[in-house]
Amino acid sequence: AQSVTQLDSHVSVSEGTPVLLRCNYSSSYSPSLFWYVQHPNKGLQLLLKYTSAATLVKGINGFEAEFKKSETSFHLTKPSAHMSDAAEYFCVVSERGSTLGRLYFGRGTQLTVWP
């Protein structure tokens, strides 16, 4: 069975400090993993994806994530937060290799950035 757990529903950081958003997953298949960002009243936008190439994945806006199979984790990081990073972030796993190709979403982490 597939599932995604985002370990923090809310994260608050000061501008200029590092960001860490945590995600653990379980998957019966070789997973593809994604992070999406959602700004208020908008749809979800892809930040980055892991599909079995390099385990350290770089995305847009300075975000990156590291796939750790032994820990079944895919945490999202950014060295220095910006006010514009305030949004909700979703970790997503897909059933790569299955016939359905469905996505499973975490419940989201709301990131607040203080000036």
Place this chain on the structure above:
Amino acid sequence: NAGVTQTPKFQVLKTGQSMTLQCAQDMNHEYMSWYRQDPGMGLRLIHYSVGAGITDQGEVPNGYNVSRSTTEDFPLRLLSAAPSQTSVYFCASSTGTVNSNQPQHFGDGTRLSIL
């Protein structure tokens, strides 16, 4: 470069009314899907389609119907609206079906309230 377009953006219905949420994409994507987003729940899959004429149920299909007569359009129908269907609805599309490492492209959502 429209991407995924959802209409309407906002809608208020009375219990028992029916309506159709429209979704159109101009990227020639085969895979389209509908999600609902509720606070603290992430996104849950309602229905999806892997191509024109082919649809299937997701994890929360009850009370909703879909059809896919063209590659571009994937409307979602509420048969008899209930307050439990108050939510934000997102349509998404992507290339590929079985090879599910492709990112999803999301519309901006339809905010639906059922009184």
